[in-house]
Amino acid sequence: MNNKINEMLNEALKKLQTAELIDIENIKVEYLGKKGKITEILKKLSSLAIEEKKEIGSCINMAKIQLIQAMEAKKKEITNKLLEEKMKSEKIDISQSFAFNFPKGHYHVISKTIEEMSDIFISLGFDVSCGQEIETEWYNFEALNIPKDHPARDTQDTFYLENSQNLLRTQTSAAQIHIMEEQKPPIKVIVPGRVYRNEATDSSHSAIFHQIEGLVVDEDITFAQLKGTLQLFINRLFNQEVTIRFRPSHFQFTEPSAEVDMECVFCRGKGCRICKGSGWIEVLGCGMVHPNVFKAVKYDSEKYTGYAFGLGVERFVMLKYGIDDMRVLYENDLRVLRQF
Amino acid sequence: MKISYNWLKNFVDFDLKPEELCKILTFLGIETSIVGGGTNWTGVITAKVLEKQKHTNADKLSVCKVNDGTKDYQIVCGAPNVDVGQIIPLAKVGAVLPGNFVIKSSKIRGVCSEGMICSEEELGLKESSYGIMILPKDTPLGKKIEEVLGELDIFLEIEITTNRGDCLSHWGVAREIAAKLQKIPILPALKKLKYTEKNLVEIKNKDLCTRYIGCNITDVKIGPSPKWMRDKLESCGVKTINNVVDITNYVMLELGQPLHAFDATTLSGGKVIVRMAKKGEKIAALDGKTHELDEDSLVIADSSKALAIAGIIGGQNSSINESTTEVFLESAVFNSGSVRRTARKLNISTDASYRYERGTSWEVAEMASWRALNLIMELAGGRLKAREDYNSPNNKKAVISLRVERIEKLLGYTIDKEDIANILRFLGMEISSRIQNTFIVEVPSYRNDINEEVDLIEEIARVYGYEKIPTSIDFGATLLEQKYSNKVIKTITNSLVGLGFCETINYSFAEIKDLDKLFLSYTYKIANPISKENExxxxxxxxxxxxxxxxxxxxxxxxxxxxxxxxxxxDKGERRVLGVLMSGPVWQPWWMWESSKQNPVFDFYFASGVVSNILPSKEFMIAENKNPAKYYHPGKVAAIVYHGKVVGHFGVLRPDIVDSKDEVIYVEIEVENIEKNYKNKIQTYEHIARFPAVKRDISIVADKNIKFEKIEKIIKHIMKDGGILKEWSLFSVYESEKLGVGKISYSFRLTYRDNTKTLKDEEVNKDVAILLEKWKKDLGIYLRN
Structure with missing residues (x-):
């Protein structure tokens, strides 16, 4: 009996070897179905003696399990194979992938740069204001210690508005006065924004450009802190240690005043096209808030000291990205906008 | 301003190479660079012109044979002053001239040229020159030109900040060098002459003219000034005229004081009057123009007419010419604001006005007067006949107290007291007394930029060196609340960028004609635009x-x-807004679209999808725009409402302004106002159900004149009751004759879900039926077959 069972099993396993998916179902019916060959033997078991029943019974069960496992394995083998073949046939040409550009948006390179710079200042504890663009003579000049008929006004040709005394701010410094009028020290703020100069537009001049103004006022603010803050700012902006130098200069609203040069980051100070061979690039103006400015906003200049700085955003943008014509920045050609 | 390196040495003893000097001055706050002079060439030798012939092919060129003592060269030369017998500088083939200009053998209009005859300009010896340089007749041939020219000057360009008018002279710059090197600057010897005091000057406006020294000099012989003086003037870019005028310019370049010389015989009434011009008074000035003045302009006049515009420019009638024998020499201090106003009004800028605008010194005015007198005596003969000196009683030196601890408070570092005293002294300040930690400092009158303590602190920092100030950081100076916010704006623009929009930056100006096209009016007009674009x-x-x-x-x-x-x-003032413009294909065509479907192009509804995407919360609503801007298509425009207030609008632009088959959609949102009023509601967590959802698509037919809003309201009403309808979307809008006249069909996808169990079909069917029933009852809507 046992031999017969084994023969049957071997026969079924043999059939399985060459079976397709559909054949497996047939094999299942042939051996394990209601009238299957193995089922038939099982049916006959009841007529046997207990000892025999036990022996043959376990033999049949083993055969049954073996067959089921073999069938499952075969099934799996076949479906795997089919899937592999299917996937193989579905292979696509991945080199076609970037031919569909899901449209990508871009911030303007100027805003992007302002954002980058602002983030550094925010991390140093600065607040960000934006100020107003229509100003009076008082905020743009007089309160900043630039009286009427002062030659310092020459360097900033001003747009005036018709039928009023108002003008378009020539420097974000105008916002300093508003901020100090509105609050008492401590003050630690930057003002990114547009400024206006009444001059013809060419590759390096524009009637509108962007500045970032900084103002810090408290009881013990020093020139040393100004130096430290700007050094840290430049280092973070260029993500490296950049050598900077402070040169004495003059601005009406700061005293002492300085201009800051940084070692050319493109040639590491060796001299190149960008730094015009000098190894240095002028990047910003700064100084300690002039007592007359404090006077204008009714601050006690004995008690408080402060520093201020201003930098031109376009200058950095042009340097950083190698843009040689400022007008490109305001033309808004999508081919340019999408580059940054 | 251009200055001469050699000339500086007359005023201060220094041993610095020009490059080092530039660095020192730059770090004192005077940006200085070398602009010319020196031996900036190689391969230039002395040679003699042997022959000169006209170029057969060019009128203005000549073909010369020149000899360097051993060899002949054929040179094509364009200078009009080249002539046989001259000794000239010859740049041979291979020579390099300033600006890295390499001389090559070349054919000029068909004639070979084996080099170039140089001008002083080409050698960088002068700012400009006429024709080629001609060397003395006894110059040996074949020598390197630098060997025969003697010591060559170097020219420096200095940039003076507006507060440092005192540095607009060689002596002024030398003072800065001296201060840094701790040396005493040297002044030219001044010989004060004896003279008769006579009433030569009448000053009507003493507030605008605080010193006036007039000298009457007779028996003057006008002629050319000596070569050394002409060379110095020319190398600094000043035109030479005659000895007296050259002397006034020379002294100005030397000491910084503008001077003016009048032909004294042209003065009627025997004295000069400093007064305001009469309205409409005219003067023919040395710039060749006749200027009309007004009562705000200060003039130098005689009893009958204006002779000069004070501090700006002289008149033609009283100018020094070859026949002048009597000179009236003016050295004066005029109010800088007044000079500036007049100069601006007349649009004139002269060396004198430039200096007056930046302030001159009553002390230097006297020195310059004597210096010029001495030079006139020496170079043009003459005799001082009379002199008058008006010196305002207000002319006093500023006295400032300087507290040592204040220096530390401002700069954040300590400087030794002796160092402070030294710096001040070498800057020409006098320390009149010292009380404990306070210096009482007397400031020379030429330093009109120093008026208070902080100015002295800057001087100390500047001379001591900014580089010696340490760096520190003021972390946490403010732990204030963030007063200004950009968060909402940032949220909106981030979304736009995510959706593929690009940011532009435009000028804040507009042209009126462009506004007209968009039916826009303006509130602010620029009074002084440079072009229409800035109107x-x-x-x-x-x-x-x-x-x-x-x-x-x-x-x-x-x-x-x-x-x-x-x-x-x-008319509501200035404020930040967001503008969005979209048109054309939403994205590039995609090959996976079924061929029947078109690539989407922006229209009103697609744009409204963008608008709802970028708005920062669900509290923003889209509503009827009751007063749309005229640039919108009146049938395709909406308003954006936040808490009952209109905060923006969007719509399709009128087709006649866009001139395109594609619609152009514009969105304008008052982001600054939103930013100010935005209440950031914290979204509380809503439990999500884990049971499966059931989706149903239904298409309905409605009357076209029923607003979609009403249909939507019923869906929302059913959702509100805590029912099983959780989401809905509109996926098709369809109009056809088949539906009947005035009918429209909408297809919705409805999502049903129960939070407590798996839904059965019957339950969903029942809910759909309720919705349909309500639609039918309220709006007469029925299911499409």
Whole structure:
């Protein structure tokens, strides 16, 4: 009996070897179905003696399990194979992938740069204001210690508005006065924004450009802190240690005043096209808030000291990205906008 | 200003190479660079012109044979002053001239040229020169030119900040060098002459003229000034005229004081009057123009007419000429504001006005007067006949107290007291007394930029060296609340960028004709625009974005998705708004679209999807725009409402302003106002159900004149009751004759879900039926077959 069972099993396993998916179902019916060959033997078991029943019974069960496992394995083998073949046939040409550009948006390179710079200042504890663009003579000049008929006004040709005394701010410094009028020290703020100069537009001049103004006022603010803050700012902006130098200069609203040069980051100070061979690039103006400015906003200049700085955003943008014509920045050609 | 390196040495003893000098001055706050002079060439030798013939092919050229003592060269020369017998500088083939200009053998109009005869300008010896340089007749031939020229000067360009008018002279710059090197500057010897005091000057406006020294000099012989003086003037870019005029300019370059010489015989009434001009008074000035003056301009006049515009320019009638024998020499201090106003009004800028605008010194005025007198005596003969000196009693030196601890408070570092005293002394300040830690400092009158303590502190920092100030950081100076916020704006623009929009930055100006096209009016007009483009301030971001639209269409960039955040200016003042412009294909065609489906192009509804995407919360609503801007298509425009207030609008632009088959959609949102009033509600967590959802698509037919809003309201009503309908979307809108006249069909996808169990079909069917029933009852809507 046992031999017969084994023969049957071997026969079924043999059939399985060459079976397709559909054949497996047939094999299942042939051996394990209601009238299957193995089922038939099982049916006959009841007529046997207990000892025999036990022996043959376990033999049949083993055969049954073996067959089921073999069938499952075969099934799996076949479906795997089919899937592999299917996937193989579905292979696509991945080199076609970037031919569909899901449209990508871009911030303007100027805003992007302002954002980058602002983030550094925010991390140093600065607040960000934006100020107003229509100003009076008082905020743009007089309160900043630039009286009427002062030659310092020459360097900033001003747009005036018709039928009023108002003008378009020539420097974000105008916002300093508003901020100090509105609050008492401590003050630690930057003002990114547009400024206006009444001059013809060419590759390096524009009637509108962007500045970032900084103002810090408290009881013990020093020139040393100004130096430290700007050094840290430049280092973070260029993500490296950049050598900077402070040169004495003059601005009406700061005293002492300085201009800051940084070692050319493109040639590491060796001299190149960008730094015009000098190894240095002028990047910003700064100084300690002039007592007359404090006077204008009714601050006690004995008690408080402060520093201020201003930098031109376009200058950095042009340097950083190698843009040689400022007008490109305001033309808004999508081919340019999408580059940054 | 251009200055001479050698000339500086007359005023201070230094041993610095020009490059080192530039660095020192630059770090004192005077940006200095070498602009010319020195031996900036190689391969230039002395040679003699042996022959000169006209170039057969060019009128202005000559072909010369020149000899360097051993060899002949054929040179084509364009200078009109070249002649046989001259000794000239010859740049041979291979020579390098300033500006890295390499001389090559060349053919000029068919004739070979084996080098170039140089001018002083080409050698960088002078700012400008006429024709070639001619050397003395006894110059040996074949020598390197630098060997025969003797010591060559170097020219420096200095940039003076507006507060340092005192540095607009060689002595002034030398003082700075001396201060840094701790040396005493040297002044030219001044010989004070004996004279008769006579009333030569009458000053009517003593507030505008605080010192006036007039000298009457007779028996003057006008002629050319000596070569050394002409060379110095020319190398600094000053035109030479005659000895007396050259002396006034020379002294100005030397000491910084503008001087003016009048022909004394042309003065009627025997004295000069300093007064305000009469309205409409005219003067023919040395610039060849006749200027009309007004009562705000100060003039130098005689009893009958204006002779000069004070501190700005002299008149032709009283100018020094070859026949002048009697000179009236003026050395004066005029009010800087007054000079500036007049100079600006007349649009004149002269060496004198430039200096007066920046302030001159009553002390230097006297020195300059004597210095010029001495030079006139020496170089043009003459005799001082009479002199008058008006010196305002207000002319006093400033006295300032300087507290040592204040230096530390401002700069953040300590300087030794002796160092402070030394710096001040070498700057020409006098320390009149010292009380404990306070210096009482007397400031020379030429330092009109030093008026208070902080100015002295700057001087100390500057001379001591900014580089010696340490760096520190003021962390946490403010732990204030963030007063200003950009968060909402940032959320919106981030979304736009995510959706593929590009940010633009436009000028804040607009042209009136462009505004007219968009039916926009302006509030702010620029009083002094330099071009039409700057006529008015933009009342909307649309004009700029339209410009970008047309520009990009012109560049064949047809998928327009632009935005700008910027100030607009209208009758409500200035404020930041967001403008968005979109048109054309939403994205590039995709090959996986079924062929029947078109690539989507922006229309009102697609744009409204963008608008709802970028708005920061669900509290923003879209509503009827009751007063739309005229640039919108009146049937395709909406308003954006936040807490009952209109905060923006969007719509399709009128087809006649866009000139395109594609619709152009504009969105304007008052982001600054939103930012100010935005309440950031914290979204509380809503439990999500884990049971499966059931989706149903239904298509309904409605009367076209029923607003969609009403249909939507019923869906929302059913959702509100805590029912099983959780989500809905509109996926098809369809109109056809088949539906019947005035009918429209909408297809919705409804999502049902129960939070407590798996839904059965019957339950969903029942809910759909309720919705349909309500639609039917309220709006007469029925299911499409």
């Amino acid at each position: 008015v301030l933009r009342p909307s971001l649309l004009p700029g974005l339209m410009k970008n639209y047309f520009f990009n269409i012109g560049q064949a960039n047809t998928d327009i998705k632009l935005f700008e955040v910027g100030k607009i200016f209208d």
